[in-house]
Amino acid sequence: MKEKITESVSYIRKFYQDTPRIGVVLGSGLGVFQERVENPVVLSYTDIPHFTTSTATGHAGKLVFGQVQGQNVMVMSGRFHYYEGYSLQDVVYPIRVMGEMGVKILMVTNAAGGVNKAFQVGDLMVIEDHINMIGSSPLVGREALDFGQRFIDMSTTYTPHLRELAKSVGKKHNLELREGVYVATHGPNYETPAEIRMMRVMGADAVGMSTAPEAIAARQLGMEILGISCITNMAAGVTDQPLSEEEVFDTANKTKMVFMNLFEGIIAEIS
Numbered sequence: 001m002k003e004k005i006t007e008s009v010s011y012i013r014k015f016y017q018d019t020p021r022i023g024v025v026l027g028s029g030l031g032v033f034q035e036r037v038e039n040p041v042v043l044s045y046t047d048i049p050h051f052t053t054s055t056a057t058g059h060a061g062k063l064v065f066g067q068v069q070g071q072n073v074m075v076m077s078g079r080f081h082y083y084e085g086y087s088l089q090d091v092v093y094p095i096r097v098m099g100e101m102g103v104k105i106l107m108v109t110n111a112a113g114g115v116n117k118a119f120q121v122g123d124l125m126v127i128e129d130h131i132n133m134i135g136s137s138p139l140v141g142r143e144a145l146d147f148g149q150r151f152i153d154m155s156t157t158y159t160p161h162l163r164e165l166a167k168s169v170g171k172k173h174n175l176e177l178r179e180g181v182y183v184a185t186h187g188p189n190y191e192t193p194a195e196i197r198m199m200r201v202m203g204a205d206a207v208g209m210s211t212a213p214e215a216i217a218a219r220q221l222g223m224e225i226l227g228i229s230c231i232t233n234m235a236a237g238v239t240d241q242p243l244s245e246e247e248v249f250d251t252a253n254k255t256k257m258v259f260m261n262l263f264e265g266i267i268a269e270i271s
Protein backbone atom coordinates (compact mmCIF):
# COMPACT_ATOMS: atom_id res chain seq x y z
CA MET A 1 0.00 0.00 0.00
CA LYS A 2 2.77 2.44 0.95
CA GLU A 3 4.52 1.85 -2.41
CA LYS A 4 1.25 2.43 -4.25
CA ILE A 5 0.80 5.72 -2.44
CA THR A 6 4.35 6.76 -3.35
CA GLU A 7 3.59 5.98 -7.00
CA SER A 8 0.34 7.98 -6.92
CA VAL A 9 2.20 10.91 -5.34
CA SER A 10 5.05 10.77 -7.89
CA TYR A 11 2.48 11.02 -10.66
CA ILE A 12 0.75 13.99 -8.98
CA ARG A 13 4.11 15.67 -8.40
CA LYS A 14 4.67 15.88 -12.16
CA PHE A 15 1.76 18.32 -12.32
CA TYR A 16 1.81 19.98 -8.91
CA GLN A 17 4.91 20.72 -6.84
CA ASP A 18 3.58 22.78 -3.90
CA THR A 19 2.59 21.48 -0.49
CA PRO A 20 -1.17 21.56 0.11
CA ARG A 21 -1.71 22.25 3.80
CA ILE A 22 -5.48 21.78 3.62
CA GLY A 23 -7.26 18.76 2.18
CA VAL A 24 -10.93 19.09 1.26
CA VAL A 25 -13.35 16.21 0.64
CA LEU A 26 -16.53 17.27 -1.14
CA GLY A 27 -19.68 15.28 -0.46
CA SER A 28 -22.72 14.53 -2.60
CA GLY A 29 -23.74 17.46 -4.75
CA LEU A 30 -21.09 19.77 -3.28
CA GLY A 31 -18.45 19.28 -5.97
CA VAL A 32 -18.88 22.82 -7.30
CA PHE A 33 -16.51 24.05 -4.60
CA GLN A 34 -13.70 23.16 -6.95
CA GLU A 35 -14.67 26.27 -8.93
CA ARG A 36 -13.36 28.34 -6.01
CA VAL A 37 -9.85 27.00 -6.48
CA GLU A 38 -7.49 29.48 -8.11
CA ASN A 39 -4.74 28.42 -10.51
CA PRO A 40 -6.26 24.94 -10.52
CA VAL A 41 -4.38 21.84 -11.51
CA VAL A 42 -7.06 19.23 -12.19
CA LEU A 43 -6.27 15.52 -12.28
CA SER A 44 -8.77 12.82 -13.07
CA TYR A 45 -8.85 9.85 -10.68
CA THR A 46 -8.70 7.57 -13.70
CA ASP A 47 -5.28 8.98 -14.65
CA ILE A 48 -3.66 8.63 -11.22
CA PRO A 49 -1.95 5.26 -10.69
CA HIS A 50 -3.78 3.08 -8.13
CA PHE A 51 -6.62 5.55 -7.62
CA THR A 52 -10.06 3.94 -7.70
CA THR A 53 -12.89 5.66 -9.55
CA SER A 54 -16.06 6.94 -7.98
CA THR A 55 -19.31 5.37 -9.18
CA ALA A 56 -21.63 7.45 -6.99
CA THR A 57 -23.81 10.07 -8.66
CA GLY A 58 -22.88 13.66 -7.83
CA HIS A 59 -19.24 12.67 -7.39
CA ALA A 60 -17.02 13.94 -10.18
CA GLY A 61 -13.82 11.95 -9.62
CA LYS A 62 -11.25 14.72 -9.78
CA LEU A 63 -8.40 15.96 -7.63
CA VAL A 64 -8.01 19.71 -7.78
CA PHE A 65 -4.87 21.47 -6.53
CA GLY A 66 -4.49 25.22 -6.18
CA GLN A 67 -5.26 28.07 -3.80
CA VAL A 68 -8.34 29.14 -1.94
CA GLN A 69 -7.97 32.45 -0.10
CA GLY A 70 -4.22 32.22 -0.50
CA GLN A 71 -3.96 28.77 1.09
CA ASN A 72 -2.70 25.76 -0.81
CA VAL A 73 -5.45 23.19 -1.01
CA MET A 74 -5.95 19.70 -2.37
CA VAL A 75 -9.62 19.09 -3.15
CA MET A 76 -11.24 15.73 -3.73
CA SER A 77 -14.27 16.26 -5.85
CA GLY A 78 -15.96 12.90 -5.49
CA ARG A 79 -15.24 10.43 -2.75
CA PHE A 80 -15.37 6.66 -2.46
CA HIS A 81 -18.01 4.98 -0.35
CA TYR A 82 -18.11 1.59 1.24
CA TYR A 83 -21.50 0.99 -0.42
CA GLU A 84 -19.88 1.17 -3.84
CA GLY A 85 -18.21 -2.11 -3.00
CA TYR A 86 -14.77 -0.76 -2.11
CA SER A 87 -12.87 -1.90 0.92
CA LEU A 88 -12.43 0.73 3.65
CA GLN A 89 -8.73 0.73 2.71
CA ASP A 90 -9.74 1.88 -0.80
CA VAL A 91 -12.15 4.42 0.65
CA VAL A 92 -9.37 6.12 2.63
CA TYR A 93 -6.66 5.75 -0.01
CA PRO A 94 -6.96 9.41 -1.09
CA ILE A 95 -6.66 10.56 2.53
CA ARG A 96 -3.35 8.72 2.76
CA VAL A 97 -2.28 10.33 -0.51
CA MET A 98 -3.19 13.68 1.05
CA GLY A 99 -1.02 12.82 4.05
CA GLU A 100 1.91 11.97 1.80
CA MET A 101 1.41 15.26 -0.09
CA GLY A 102 1.76 17.15 3.20
CA VAL A 103 -1.86 17.84 4.16
CA LYS A 104 -2.20 18.73 7.86
CA ILE A 105 -5.85 19.81 8.02
CA LEU A 106 -8.71 17.77 6.59
CA MET A 107 -12.01 19.52 5.85
CA VAL A 108 -14.69 16.99 5.06
CA THR A 109 -18.25 17.53 3.95
CA ASN A 110 -21.22 15.24 3.46
CA ALA A 111 -24.93 15.07 2.84
CA ALA A 112 -26.78 13.65 5.83
CA GLY A 113 -30.24 12.90 7.11
CA GLY A 114 -31.44 14.84 10.14
CA VAL A 115 -31.98 12.53 13.11
CA ASN A 116 -32.36 15.40 15.59
CA LYS A 117 -35.99 16.50 15.29
CA ALA A 118 -35.05 20.13 15.91
CA PHE A 119 -33.04 20.20 12.69
CA GLN A 120 -34.42 21.48 9.42
CA VAL A 121 -33.70 20.51 5.86
CA GLY A 122 -30.96 22.80 4.59
CA ASP A 123 -29.24 23.18 7.99
CA LEU A 124 -25.48 22.85 8.18
CA MET A 125 -24.07 20.85 11.08
CA VAL A 126 -20.54 21.04 12.41
CA ILE A 127 -19.59 17.48 13.31
CA GLU A 128 -18.79 17.32 17.00
CA ASP A 129 -18.11 13.60 17.01
CA HIS A 130 -19.08 10.47 15.13
CA ILE A 131 -20.44 6.99 15.75
CA ASN A 132 -19.04 4.49 13.28
CA MET A 133 -21.74 1.94 12.48
CA ILE A 134 -20.12 0.81 9.25
CA GLY A 135 -19.00 -2.24 11.17
CA SER A 136 -15.30 -2.00 10.43
CA SER A 137 -12.34 0.38 10.43
CA PRO A 138 -9.89 1.36 7.68
CA LEU A 139 -7.14 0.55 10.19
CA VAL A 140 -7.88 -3.19 10.15
CA GLY A 141 -4.94 -5.21 8.88
CA ARG A 142 -1.17 -4.99 8.79
CA GLU A 143 -0.93 -2.48 5.95
CA ALA A 144 -2.44 0.26 8.08
CA LEU A 145 0.63 0.11 10.32
CA ASP A 146 2.55 1.88 7.51
CA PHE A 147 0.60 5.01 8.30
CA GLY A 148 0.77 5.20 12.07
CA GLN A 149 -0.28 3.48 15.25
CA ARG A 150 -2.87 0.73 15.35
CA PHE A 151 -4.70 1.68 18.57
CA ILE A 152 -5.21 5.36 17.93
CA ASP A 153 -6.89 7.75 20.32
CA MET A 154 -10.25 9.02 19.05
CA SER A 155 -11.19 11.20 22.02
CA THR A 156 -10.92 14.41 20.01
CA THR A 157 -11.40 13.39 16.41
CA TYR A 158 -12.94 16.64 15.23
CA THR A 159 -10.54 19.39 16.25
CA PRO A 160 -12.14 21.75 18.81
CA HIS A 161 -10.50 24.97 17.57
CA LEU A 162 -11.65 24.25 14.00
CA ARG A 163 -15.21 23.65 15.21
CA GLU A 164 -15.11 26.98 17.04
CA LEU A 165 -13.68 28.68 13.96
CA ALA A 166 -16.46 27.24 11.78
CA LYS A 167 -19.11 28.52 14.17
CA SER A 168 -17.58 31.99 14.38
CA VAL A 169 -17.29 32.23 10.58
CA GLY A 170 -20.90 30.97 10.40
CA LYS A 171 -22.01 33.87 12.64
CA LYS A 172 -20.28 36.36 10.34
CA HIS A 173 -22.28 34.85 7.47
CA ASN A 174 -25.47 35.07 9.55
CA LEU A 175 -25.68 31.29 9.67
CA GLU A 176 -26.89 29.49 12.74
CA LEU A 177 -24.75 26.39 12.40
CA ARG A 178 -25.90 23.26 14.17
CA GLU A 179 -23.43 21.05 15.98
CA GLY A 180 -23.88 17.37 16.62
CA VAL A 181 -22.99 13.72 16.32
CA TYR A 182 -22.81 12.06 12.91
CA VAL A 183 -23.57 8.36 12.56
CA ALA A 184 -21.95 6.58 9.63
CA THR A 185 -23.81 3.58 8.23
CA HIS A 186 -22.63 1.32 5.45
CA GLY A 187 -25.73 1.90 3.34
CA PRO A 188 -26.62 2.07 0.51
CA ASN A 189 -30.23 1.70 1.64
CA TYR A 190 -31.50 4.48 3.83
CA GLU A 191 -32.38 3.58 7.40
CA THR A 192 -35.63 2.22 8.77
CA PRO A 193 -37.58 4.42 11.20
CA ALA A 194 -36.68 1.92 13.96
CA GLU A 195 -32.98 2.35 13.21
CA ILE A 196 -33.37 6.12 13.33
CA ARG A 197 -35.14 5.90 16.72
CA MET A 198 -32.25 3.74 17.96
CA MET A 199 -29.71 6.26 16.67
CA ARG A 200 -31.51 9.09 18.42
CA VAL A 201 -31.33 7.18 21.71
CA MET A 202 -27.60 6.62 21.07
CA GLY A 203 -27.07 10.36 20.84
CA ALA A 204 -27.02 10.85 17.08
CA ASP A 205 -28.04 14.07 15.37
CA ALA A 206 -27.37 13.19 11.72
CA VAL A 207 -26.83 10.06 9.65
CA GLY A 208 -24.92 9.41 6.46
CA MET A 209 -22.82 6.87 4.59
CA SER A 210 -19.34 8.37 4.68
CA THR A 211 -16.86 10.51 6.62
CA ALA A 212 -16.12 8.26 9.62
CA PRO A 213 -13.56 6.08 7.73
CA GLU A 214 -11.85 9.17 6.33
CA ALA A 215 -11.74 10.80 9.76
CA ILE A 216 -10.24 7.63 11.28
CA ALA A 217 -7.50 7.45 8.63
CA ALA A 218 -6.82 11.18 9.00
CA ARG A 219 -6.53 10.85 12.78
CA GLN A 220 -4.05 8.03 12.37
CA LEU A 221 -1.98 10.39 10.20
CA GLY A 222 -2.21 13.07 12.89
CA MET A 223 -4.30 15.51 10.83
CA GLU A 224 -6.64 18.08 12.33
CA ILE A 225 -10.20 17.55 11.13
CA LEU A 226 -13.24 19.69 10.47
CA GLY A 227 -16.43 17.96 9.33
CA ILE A 228 -19.59 19.68 8.12
CA SER A 229 -22.82 17.92 7.20
CA CYS A 230 -25.50 19.37 5.00
CA ILE A 231 -28.85 18.15 6.32
CA THR A 232 -30.39 17.27 2.98
CA ASN A 233 -33.48 15.49 4.33
CA MET A 234 -35.05 14.47 7.58
CA ALA A 235 -34.12 10.89 8.44
CA ALA A 236 -36.60 8.02 8.02
CA GLY A 237 -39.74 8.27 10.11
CA VAL A 238 -39.17 11.88 11.23
CA THR A 239 -41.80 13.05 8.75
CA ASP A 240 -44.30 11.07 6.66
CA GLN A 241 -42.31 11.74 3.54
CA PRO A 242 -40.38 8.85 1.95
CA LEU A 243 -36.65 9.38 1.42
CA SER A 244 -35.21 9.85 -2.04
CA GLU A 245 -31.90 10.56 -3.69
CA GLU A 246 -33.66 13.41 -5.54
CA GLU A 247 -34.39 15.22 -2.29
CA VAL A 248 -30.77 14.75 -1.17
CA PHE A 249 -29.42 16.29 -4.38
CA ASP A 250 -32.07 18.94 -4.56
CA THR A 251 -31.21 20.22 -1.07
CA ALA A 252 -27.45 19.92 -1.62
CA ASN A 253 -27.94 21.95 -4.78
CA LYS A 254 -29.96 24.65 -3.01
CA THR A 255 -27.50 24.85 -0.12
CA LYS A 256 -24.26 24.67 -2.06
CA MET A 257 -23.67 28.45 -2.38
CA VAL A 258 -24.10 29.00 1.37
CA PHE A 259 -21.90 25.99 2.01
CA MET A 260 -19.19 27.16 -0.37
CA ASN A 261 -19.12 30.69 1.06
CA LEU A 262 -18.85 29.31 4.58
CA PHE A 263 -16.08 26.94 3.55
CA GLU A 264 -14.14 29.64 1.80
CA GLY A 265 -14.58 31.91 4.84
CA ILE A 266 -13.21 29.19 7.12
CA ILE A 267 -10.20 28.58 4.87
CA ALA A 268 -9.52 32.33 4.86
CA GLU A 269 -9.32 32.33 8.64
CA ILE A 270 -7.32 29.18 9.20
CA SER A 271 -3.98 30.55 10.38
Ligand code: HPA
Nearest residue numbers: 111112113207208209235
Ligand atom coordinates in the same frame (compact mmCIF):
# COMPACT_ATOMS: atom_id res chain seq x y z
N1 HPA B 1 -29.47 8.51 5.58
C1 HPA B 1 -28.24 8.08 5.20
N2 HPA B 1 -27.48 8.77 4.38
C2 HPA B 1 -27.93 9.94 3.92
C3 HPA B 1 -29.20 10.44 4.25
C4 HPA B 1 -30.01 9.67 5.14
O1 HPA B 1 -31.14 10.05 5.51
N3 HPA B 1 -29.33 11.63 3.61
C5 HPA B 1 -28.18 11.83 2.92
N4 HPA B 1 -27.34 10.81 3.09
